Amino acid sequence: xxxxxxxxxxxxxxxxxxxxxxxxxxxxxxxxxxxxxxxxxxxxxxxxxxxxxxxxxxxxxxxxxxxxxxxxxxxxxxxxxxxxxxxxxxxxxxxxxxxxxxxxxxxxxxxxxxxxxxxxxxxxxxxxxxxxxxxxxxxxxxxxxxxxxxxxxxxxxxxxxxxxxxxxxxxxxxxxxxxxxxxxxxxxxxxxxxxxxxxxxxxxxxxxxxxxxxxxxxxxxxxxxxxxxxxxxxxxxxxxxxxxxxxxxxxxxxxxxxxxxxxxxxxxxxxxxxxxxxxxxxxxxxxxxxxxxxxxxxxxxxxxxxxxxxxxxxxxxxxxxxxxxxxxxxxxxxxxxxxxxxxxxxxxxxxxxxxxxxxxxxxxxxxxxxxxxxxxxxxxxxxxxxxxxxxxxxxxxxxxxxxxxxxxxxxxxxxxxxxxxxxxxxxxxxxxxxx
Ligand SMILES: Cc1cc2nc3c(=O)[nH]c(=O)nc-3n(C[C@H](O)[C@H](O)[C@H](O)COP(=O)(O)OP(=O)(O)OC[C@H]3O[C@@H](n4cnc5c(N)ncnc54)[C@H](O)[C@@H]3O)c2cc1C
Numbered sequence: 001x002x003x004x005x006x007x008x009x010x011x012x013x014x015x016x017x018x019x020x021x022x023x024x025x026x027x028x029x030x031x032x033x034x035x036x037x038x039x040x041x042x043x044x045x046x047x048x049x050x051x052x053x054x055x056x057x058x059x060x061x062x063x064x065x066x067x068x069x070x071x072x073x074x075x076x077x078x079x080x081x082x083x084x085x086x087x088x089x090x091x092x093x094x095x096x097x098x099x100x101x102x103x104x105x106x107x108x109x110x111x112x113x114x115x116x117x118x119x120x121x122x123x124x125x126x127x128x129x130x131x132x133x134x135x136x137x138x139x140x141x142x143x144x145x146x147x148x149x150x151x152x153x154x155x156x157x158x159x160x161x162x163x164x165x166x167x168x169x170x171x172x173x174x175x176x177x178x179x180x181x182x183x184x185x186x187x188x189x190x191x192x193x194x195x196x197x198x199x200x201x202x203x204x205x206x207x208x209x210x211x212x213x214x215x216x217x218x219x220x221x222x223x224x225x226x227x228x229x230x231x232x233x234x235x236x237x238x239x240x241x242x243x244x245x246x247x248x249x250x251x252x253x254x255x256x257x258x259x260x261x262x263x264x265x266x267x268x269x270x271x272x273x274x275x276x277x278x279x280x281x282x283x284x285x286x287x288x289x290x291x292x293x294x295x296x297x298x299x300x301x302x303x304x305x306x307x308x309x310x311x312x313x314x315x316x317x318x319x320x321x322x323x324x325x326x327x328x329x330x331x332x333x334x335x336x337x338x339x340x341x342x343x344x345x346x347x348x349x350x351x352x353x354x355x356x357x358x359x360x361x362x363x364x365x366x367x368x369x370x371x372x373x374x375x376x377x378x379x380x381x382x383x384x385x386x387x388x389x390x391x392x393x394x395x396x397x398x399x400x401x402x403x404x405x406x407x408x409x410x411x412x413x414x415x416x417x418x419x420x421x422x423x424x425x426x427x428x429x430x431x432x433x434x435x
């Protein structure tokens with residue numbers, strides 16, 4: 001059985017681990033903090049716009065477990081909010097333990113507090129990774145899923161300082177790119193304002209700090225929208241990572257979504273201004289703690305890779321999630337993580353690597369983002385199925401659909417049905433499920 005080591009336990013690393021395991025590998029997942037999901041600990045929005053199509057493609061191909069889990073712990077489904085249709089909002093308080101138990105139940109070794117700080121190489125191949133504590137973990141193939149957010153030096157240099165986000169760099173040590181440790185020269189994304197990186201685009205407010213009528217609207221519909229009083233001016237969103245939300249509706253309104261906490265669709269919002277808005281007089285940030293001043297800076301370390309998600313120049317290193325491009329989102333991390341994980345396992349068995357055709361939204365996004373980032377123009381784009389540039393392309397190419405039957409039929413026609421195996425989650429009860 002080949003041994004696959006996944007570095008980084010965000011959505012990409014979790015999906016990579018499951019796909020590698022299903023492809024017959026022994027899998028070890030190393031995470032530097034005490035929890036899985038990385039930035040997914042504070043996200044929540046799934047299935048909005050073209051993400052619906054990508055999630056159904058993944059389910060049809062047999063790498064849909066993470067979507068099925070998010071559906072099962074959803075607080076709201078089929079939610080419309082400005083510029084976005086049919087979203088699912090998962091409960092950020094519940095999802096991490098459910099994913100962790102699922103991974104462990106699949107026989108994946110999940111190790112926390114393992115910050116990888118060294119790569120050992122021999123003849124263009126990685127042989128082992130070494131943690132800060134000096135532990136050496138050997139593997140036949142590796143997946144870099146370390147993301148692109150932080151460490152706090154980047155947030156200080158290119159943002160407004162460490163905003164104390166879910167990644168908790170000061171406590172666990174900042175992100176370290178595994179590709180870079182292995183000698184790969186990485187690229188930085190550029191924001192619309194020309195600055196390196198981009199600032200994460202949403203915060204969380206304590207629901208208990210909001211007026212009961214706002215909480216009531218959130219609990220019942222999942223959404224609350226209210227205009228920003230003109231004297232506070234419009235929000236500047238030019239540095240925002242999530243270009244799908246850089247729309248006038250978000251400049252002129254406060255948009256909240258219910259993901260357990262109240263998700264505020266703005267990179268940050270000075271508390272003194274926020275508290276001028278009716279119903280927000282007592283508002284308090286819960287993530288990032290300094291959401292009044294800033295947010296995490298992302299897209300600081302993107303690895304060059306091909307369409308099989310193999311990192312250029314290294315025979316047995318694959319990458320997924322934000323490491324694989326200026327890709328925004330849980331869905332984008334899950335689908336690329338799945339492909340990277342499967343290919344790591346296939347490589348370990350000496351089998352041909354999988355590349356997804358451009359007739360799938362997933363294959364097309366991997367292909368177009370890879371080419372455009374290599375050419376340079378993609379560094380200022382943010383690729384997401386949910387809006388902006390790539391969703392436009394998806395619609396033009398007839399790839400967008402919110403009809404599961406049609407999406408599954410397309411995957412079948414392309415000979416890709418169940419190519420990752422069966423969705424092991426189907427029919428399995430979630431341990432600890434409370435709904
Ligand atoms: C505040 C915020 C809100 C968001 N909201 C949404 C949303 O609602 N919907 C949506 O689709 N997307 C959302 N996103 C974007 C989305 O979360 C990310 O694009 C996606 O989840 C990235 O996943 P990833 O696995 O590539 O990286 P990450 O989530 O960054 O995970 C990387 C992991 O690697 C670990 N790591 C790093 N270095 C090492 C190392 N050397 N050794 C071991 N471990 C290491 C980190 O601790 C982390 O757990 C949001 C992002 C932020 C920041």
